[in-house]
Amino acid sequence: MTIETQEQNGITNITIKDEMTIYTALEQKNELAPHLKTDHELHINLSEVSEIDSAGLQILLFLKHEATTKNIDLSLLNHSQSVVEVLELLNLTAHFGDPIIISADWKSS
Amino acid sequence: MAKTIMIVDDSASIRQVVGIALKSAGYDVLEACDGKDALSKLTGQKIHLIITDVNMPNMDGITFVTEAKKLPQYKFTPMMMLTTEAGTDKKMAGKAAGAKAWLTKPFQPPTLMAAVSKLVLP
C-alpha cells in the first residue's frame, strides 16, 4: 500500500508514500478520491513523495478543487523537496495556501 | 536521484559519445545495440527517456518504440527518435508509433543535451 490513512478526531490523515507520477496517478486518484466524500478535514502528508510530475500535480489540483467545491478542509503538509520545487516553479504555493517548511539540508542534496 | 536515459543505436561509437555526454551532465545511462537488445533490457527499472536510432539490425527503432509502448512500465516514457534530415516520413512514422521527440543526425553533443533537457532535466 503506497497510501496510508488514519482517522482521528474528525481528521483524515493521509500519507502518500511513493512518487506521484503518470505511472502512479491512476491508482492514487482512485484511492484518494473516496476520502473527499467525508465531512472530515483532510490532511495530506507529502513528506515521502520522492518525485512529482505534471500528472502528480494534477492530482493535487484535483483534490484541492473538489475539496473547495464540497467545502472540505484540505491541507497539504510536510511537502517534500520535489513537491516544493514544482509548486514554486508554477507559482502555486498561494493557490494551495499551505505553509511550506523548507528543510535546511535540501539545498545541499 | 539521477534520471535514467536509455540510448539504443547500432553504432558503438554513437552510444559511447552519447553516453559520455549524458553521464557528464548527471544522467544515468543504459545502452542497447538494437531494438531487440533494448526490449530485453526493459525489465521494470525506471527509465525517464529512451533515445533510439531508426535504422538498426534485428529490430528497427519504430518497431521497438511500438513494442516498448505496450509495456505498462514504459507506456508513458518519452521516446526520442534519431532521424536523418531526409527522413521526414520516418519522423512521422516515429511520431505515430509514440516517439514524439526527435533529433536530426548528425548532431553534436550540445544539440543532444538541449533536446534531452527539454524532456528531462538531470
Add this chain to the structure above:
Amino acid sequence: MSELDAALETFAQEAEELLTEMEDSLLILEDTPDDSETINSVFRAMHTIKGSSGLFGFNLIVAFTHEAETILDQVRNGERSIDASLISTLLSCKDHTIKLLEFCFESPDADLPEDLQQTGDILIEQLTGQAKQEQLAVTTGTTEIENEGGDLSADNWLISLDFQQDALRNGMDPLSFIRYLKTLGEIKQILTSTPDLPSGNDMDPESCYLQFKILFKSDADKQTIEEVFEFASDDCDIKILPPDSQVEHYLNLLNTQTEEHVSLLGEMLIEAGAITKNDIDKALDAQSKQDPEQNEPAKPLGEILVEQQVIQQPVVEEALKKQEKTRQKVATESSYIRVDSNKLGQLINLVGELVISGAAMNLMVERHGLADVEEVATSMNTLVSDIRDTALELRMVQIGETFSRFRRVVRDVSKELSKDIELTISGGESELDKTVVEKINDPLTHLIRNSLDHGIESPEQRVQAGKPATGNISLNAFHESGHIVIQIIDDGAGLDSEKIVAKAINNGLITSAEEMSQQEIFNLIFEAGLSTKQQASSLSGRGVGMDVVKRNIEALRGSVNIDSIAGQGTTITIHLPLTLAIIDGFMVKTEHERYIIPLSMVEECVEMDAQEYEIDEIQHYVNLRGEVMPYLRLGDYFQNRKSHSKTGRESLVVVRFGQTKAGFVVDELLGEHQTVIKPLGKVFQSLKGITGATVLGDGNVALILDVQGLIRHATKNKQRIPSQLTSVA
C-alpha cells in the same frame, strides 16, 4: 577525456569495418546492380560514418559523406541507377573517406590540405554532377540583424500553453518544458490553470488538463522560444506573443526587406522573425476551417494572426502595406517561371505516393468504420485528386510544337522525292504529358516519312488519277475519353489490300485472308516483316519497320490503327493516354486477385444473372441487348482455371477500345480507384494482357490490364466462328 579517446578508438574500428564492407558490397554490385540489400549496406556505411563523425565534430567528413549518402539514398529509392562508373566513383569515395578519417584522427582541428580538398571536390562533382560552389552560397542574410534584437526587448514575452489531453500519455511532461524554458531567460510570472478539469469520476488522471500563461523575459528570438516546445507541438496549443518593444524592431526589419523577398504576408513576417512557421500553419488552418455556410469572405490571414494573439496589429499593417507595393511591381513582370522537368517528375512521383497513401487511409477508415473520419477523408480525397490533376497539368504541353517540327521534314523530304506535298496541322492546342510527347516524336516521324514516301504519289501519277498535283498530309489531334488521338491523313494512293495479303501469305503471317475484314488486312502492315514497297527507299526502309512503330506506341499504352480507301488516301490513327503516371482505374476482383482496368475504357458493368444478355459458353461471345461482343473470363485467362464454380455471382465489365468492345467476366466489382502506374520489371515485361502494376492501399499489388491486348485475344477466339455469330446478331 580518456573516455572520449576510447570512443574515438571505437569509431575508428567501426569505420574501418564499415568501409571494408562497403568495398565488398560495391564489388558485388558490379555483378548484381539491383540487389537492394547490398545497396542498403553501402548506404549504411556512409550513413553511419556521417552520423558518428558529426558527433565527434569531424565536419569535413560529414560534408563529404553527406554527398555520397544522398546519392546512395537516391539509388536505394530507385531514383538513380547504379552503373560501373558510379561504382568506381563510390570506390574512390571509400578511399577518400579513409584518408579523411586518418587526417581527422591525427589533427582534428587543422584545415584540410589542398590535395585532399581537391580530391573531395572532384569526387563530389562526379557524384552529383555539379560543382560544389552552389552549396557555399546558401547562407541566410537575416541572422545578423536578428541578433541585434536582443537589446530592444526590454519587456516580456507572453507565452500561453494549452496542453491537449494526450500530452502526458505521450510522455510529454509540461513541467519539463517549463523547466527548460527557464534556461533561456527568466519566468516573471506564471499562471497555472485547469479550466477544463472535470470533477469526480470524469477526471482521468492520465489526461492532461493543464494550461499555462507565462510572462517571460528573454533575449532569445521567437524561433528559439518556440523550439522549447517543439516536441509538444502535437500535444499542445502554443501561442507566443512578442514583447511590445519588439514591434518597432519588426517594423524596421520589414522596411529593410528587399523586394525579391516580399511575396506572401506570412513569409514576410517569418523573415522578420515576428512570427514562426508554426504560427502561419495554424492561422492557415483556422482560415480554412471557417464555416462555409456563413458565406462570408475568408478572413484575411493578418486578422487571424492578430486574433490568435501571436502578433500585434501594427506589424501586420506595415507588412500588408509593403506587400501591396511589391505586388504592383511584380504584376508587370513575366508570369512564367522555368522549372526543371526533373523537379516536376519528382513532384508527380510524390503525388503518386500521396495517392497510394490516401488509398491506404481510406482502407483504414473503412476497415475501422470511423464515420467521423470518413468525412475528413472524403474531403482530403477530393483535394488529393485535385492536386494530382494540377500536378499532371503542370507537365502538360501542347502537341502543336511537335507538329510544327514536321513542316521541315515534309519540305525536305518532298524536295528529295520531287513530290509536291503540303502539310496541314489542326488541333495543335491539344495537350498531353511531356513524357508522352517526347516518346511519340520518333514513331510520328516514321509514320509521316512513310506517308510521304509510300502514300503520296508523284505529281504526274496524281494528275493522271484526276487529283490535284499537290498532295496533302494533315496532322490532326483531339481528345477523346481520356486519350489523345493523333491522326496522320494523306490523300495518296491508299493501301493495296491484295498486295498486302499476298505478301502476308508469302511471309507466313496468315494462311488465307478469307475471314479478315478490310481493316484487319490493313493493320497487317504493322506486323514484323511486311513492307509492300518493292524497293525500300532510303527514307522509310531504314531497318525500322512499321512493327517497331507499333511496338513503341503500345509501350506508351497506346494503339495505332490504319484505314485506307484505294485511290483516295490513308488515315493512320494513334490513340495515346494523356499521361504515363497516374490513371483513374476501375478495380475488379477475380479468384482473389485484384486487377485494374483503365476507367476511361470501361463502358458499363452488368450483373451476370441479369436478363439483359445471352451468353454462349462455347463460342465465347455474349449478346448484350442485341449487341454481340466477345468475352473473356479473367480467371481463366490469368490462372488457367479449368473449371469455375457457379456458386458466386459474377459480373460482366464491358470495355471499349476504339471501335471494338469486349466483356470481361469477373467475380467482384470493387469500384473506382486512383491508380499510380508502376512499370513492370524486366522479367514480367513479356507477360501478355498486363501493362503495369500498382500498389494498393493495403500494400498488395494489383495488375493493370492491357485492355487492348485482351480485346484482341478475345476477338481472336471469337473469330473462329464468324458464321454462327452473324446469325445471332
